[in-house]
Amino acid sequence: AQSVTQLGSHVSVSEGALVLLRCNYSSSVPPYLFWYVQYPNQGLQLLLKYTSAATLVKGINGFEAEFKKSETSFHLTKPSAHMSDAAEYFCVSRVIGGTSYGKLTFGQGTILTVHP
Amino acid sequence: ETGVTQTPRHLVMGMTNKKSLKCEQHLGHNAMYWYKQSAKKPLELMFVYNFKEQTENNSVPSRFSPECPNSSHLFLHLHTLQPEDSALYLCASSLGNTPQPQHFGDGTRLSIL
Numbered sequence: 001a002q003s004v005t006q007l008g009s010h011v012s013v014s015e016g017a018l019v020l021l022r023c024n025y026s027s028s029v030p031p032y033l034f035w036y037v038q039y040p041n042q043g044l045q046l047l048l049k050y051t052s053a054a055t056l057v058k059g060i061n062g063f064e065a066e067f068k069k070s071e072t073s074f075h076l077t078k079p080s081a082h083m084s085d086a087a088e089y090f091c092v093s094r095v096i097g098g099t100s101y102g103k104l105t106f107g108q109g110t111i112l113t114v115h116p
Numbered sequence: 117e118t119g120v121t122q123t124p125r126h127l128v129m130g131m132t133n134k135k136s137l138k139c140e141q142h143l144g145h146n147a148m149y150w151y152k153q154s155a156k157k158p159l160e161l162m163f164v165y166n167f168k169e170q171t172e173n174n175s176v177p178s179r180f181s182p183e184c185p186n187s188s189h190l191f192l193h194l195h196t197l198q199p200e201d202s203a204l205y206l207c208a209s210s211l212g213n214t215p216q217p218q219h220f221g222d223g224t225r226l227s228i229l
Contacts, residue, residue: 043220
């Protein structure tokens, strides 16, 4: 069975500081991994995806994530936070095959607050 | 523009009303999904359709009735809802059993009086 754990339901950083949102996964087969962002009153927007090509994945808005199989982690980082990064972030895994039809497994979400 | 459009964006209804939520995608995807997002709770998958056929019903109460007339359209018919059904209902689509991500609409914020 798959699971995704996001460490920390709330993360607060100062504008210009490093953003680090932690995600660990558990899967019996190599998963495909995604980070989504959700702004208030909106749906989920894809930030970046890992589909077994490069382990360091670059996404939109300056975010990137590194897939580390040995640590079963897929942490999201951004060197310098901007006020517009304040949102909720979801780490998501997906296993292909069988009758799953690509069903997603969501982490609990991390709310990022950016202080001036 | 996400490619997945949901209407209405907001809906207020009484417990005895009947209403429908609509989702439309023009991304050429063959799978469509309904999710429920409640405050303080993880995203819950409700239904999955693949090539218009329902492939998953995640123990959803019968007061929620999905309909998928074709691969581009998905409906969620609502009848005799309860206050705990108030939530954000998100639709998503994807290319079925592939590594490609799901694309989400902006959701319908549903409030049950």
